[in-house]
Amino acid sequence: MSNSPFLTLSPVEAVACCSPLSREPLSPEAAEGIVPVLKALADPVRLRLLSLVASHEGGEACVCDLNDAFELSQPTISHHLKVLHEAGLLEREKRGVWVYYRSSPESMAALAALISDTASQTPAVTPRR
Amino acid sequence: MSNSPFLTLSPVEAVACCSPLSREPLSPEAAEGIVPVLKALADPVRLRLLSLVASHEGGEACVCDLNDAFELSQPTISHHLKVLHEAGLLEREKRGVWVYYRSSPESMAALAALISDTASQTPAVTPRR
DNA sequence: CATCGATATTGACAGATGTCGATGCATACG
């Protein structure tokens, strides 16, 4: 695999197609692909946002509720939600005037498997079309 | 417990003592305690360093070997190793002139459990087939 | 002791990131 398949992958896809960290040395390209997801998580506000959404009933929450949970400006919360969304950790759905964000358990599971693959074997890098 | 127990905890301890993200909303203090570990991971060089050490035989590697794996200055690698060490993701041991870093599977497992406590139960994200 | 080799620390600097106020853009409702 000479040319990186990671350039065409979304962050979560890059995570899902890697073998676990402790299995073999991560390639530079794979690392670059995965890092956006970890960066998205590596902020206290975003971590709480993700937890709020994921632990909310139905695994989703309205932006208006999320705003109220922080003492931060609305644009700031909107910014953080965008980062989580672009990393593939939150899905977005507009219903009327409101916007709902939904957590993605598959993405979280893929990330967890990358960090510590104790039980299941993740499939090695499988090119998709 | 109104006063934060997280101030006295090392990053990995903060990770280990939290219920999973999707179980209940993360408290601001818990988030602050966990974030250093995620920040440590959220860099391509550090992610590769961790993977190199973890996948190396015996789960440990000498700094001299790690330096050679990157086209970065020695102080830069030393800096990144320090960050990983202070986050509790790598352990340090000096043997003679050389320094060895060892990965901490428990820390990684704790982090994986925080992100997705179903990681070991769900058939890890499988590609469509 | 003098020196060398392996790591760590320091100081400086450019670029990335979190935050805000102001503004834009839809959609709902009189």
Next chain:
DNA sequence: CGTATGCATCGACATCTGTCAATATCGATG
């Protein structure tokens, strides 16, 4: 229509972060 509300985008700013060259430290060895 016009207006109100929910959310996103923009521009600006201060702070944080990754990187390097220079230097310090510490153990081994002659």
